[in-house]
Amino acid sequence: MDESIVKVENLSHRYSVQWAIRDINFEITKNGIYGLLGSNGAGKSTTMNIMCGILKQTEGRVLIKGIDIGKNPVEAKRHIGFLPQKPPLHSDLNVAEYLEYCAELRHIPPRDMPKAIQEVMEKCGIAHFKKRLIRNLSGGYQQRLGIAQAIIHNPDFVVLDEPTNGLDPNQILEVRHLIKEIAEERTVILSTHILSEVQATCDYIRMIEQGHLVFSGTVDEFDNYIMPNTLFVTLMAEPAVEELEVLPGVIGVNELGGAHFRLQFTDVQEAAERLVETSVARGWRLTEVHVEKSSLNEIFAELSKK
The missing domain is CATH 3.40.50.300 (P-loop containing nucleotide triphosphate hydrolases)
Known part of the structure; x- marks a missing residue:
């Protein structure tokens, strides 16, 4: 373990x-x-x-x-390193001064501070701004500086x-x-x-x-928390919905417009195999088929019971 x-x-x-x-x-x-x-x-x-x-x-x-x-x-x-939602920056200091202050808070020995500050500035891509006042940094670079203070003590x-x-x-x-x-x-x-x-x-x-x-x-x-139960299908010959509904393993069909359909299934392997076989036999011209996963929003809603 x-x-x-x-x-x-x-x-x-x-x-x-x-x-x-x-x-x-x-x-x-x-x-x-x-x-x-x-x-x-x-x-x-x-x-x-x-x-x-x-x-x-x-x-x-x-x-x-x-x-x-x-x-x-x-x-x-x-x-532990911590970056709050609002970075704890001191806008009147420049980047190097602020990181030196953070190094002192983290009890980094004075002899090790210059190396720690330089390494973290390079890691976070802010070394070229070491003398710039924090208030003059863009939002993205202020966030980089916030991350730098969180990892300065490694x-x-x-x-x-x-x-x-x-x-x-x-x-x-x-x-x-x-x-x-x-x-x-x-x-x-x-x-x-x-x-x-x-x-x-x-x-x-x-x-x-x-x-x-x-x-x-x-x-x-x-x-994959919610098991997929639908197939997205493109059939260029556009068969009637009734023909798709009677396929073994299929329990429902939605027309999505044009040549696109959504098939609800009980058994994905059976539904897919019968779809391919029937498409070939009847000339439906199957060009696309894939299992549809639940969206992240649907999973989030299911887990949060909302």
């Missing part, structure tokens, strides 16, 4: 009388990008803030590299809260690429409610809804 990078055990937290999260359990034992997914108000931020030692939980515990963050927060936080575990929020399409692609580079050397948790962000960036998903963990698995497992 690989060593746990993060282990969350029976985690619950209550604000006043309202439970924000309840009995959440999961473990991360390998590097990669983990999406912490959920709708607004689901409990993502509460979970993330507890994992980073910002909030003390009501019940349960979080272990970072085997260290209980509630009992030994200073030691545990040596292994943590094993990095938490990013909505890291592409408010960026333009080109900036989003650049930040995604940077996150993937960072994840080659460490574990990254990316908190978001945007499904496309998870699909484009993450390897694994942990989904929280109404304070409970409702999914834990790979992105492929998430994509």
Whole structure:
């Protein structure tokens, strides 16, 4: 068994009388990008803030590299990097000054600071802006600087809260690429409610809804959470719907316009085989057939019961 990078055990937290999260359990034992997914108000931020030692939980515990963050927060936080939704930047400092300040906060020895600062600037693509005031950086470069402060102490575990929020399409692609580079050397948790962000960036998903963990698995497992039950078909000869409805394994047919049809099936292999055989026999000129997966939005709705 690989060593746990993060282990969350029976985690619950209550604000006043309202439970924000309840009995959440999961473990991360390998590097990669983990999406912490959920709708607004689901409990993502509460979970993330507890994992980073910002909030003390009501019940349960979080272990970072085997260290209980509630009992030994200073030691545990040596292994954690955190980028809040709004990067904690000081606009009156330049890039190098700000990273030096962050290095001091992270107790990096003075002799090691110049190397750590230079390495993180190069990693995040901001070395050419080292003397520029932070207020004069674009939104994309401010986000890069926010990521730089999160990894300057070379943590094993990095938490990013909505890291592409408010960026333009080109900036989003650049930040995604940077996150993937960072994840080659460490574990990254990316908190978001945007499904496309998870699909484009993450390897694994942990989904929280109404304070409970409702999914834990790979992105492929998430994509296939709802078993497909429809075939998209293109038949250039456009047979009558009644002819398609009587095919073995087919339980329903929708006309999509032109030569396109959607067939609902009980058995995909039987439906596909009979479709191909009948198309050849009757000259339907089958040019396309594929199983339709459920959309991410449909899966999200099913898991969140909305």
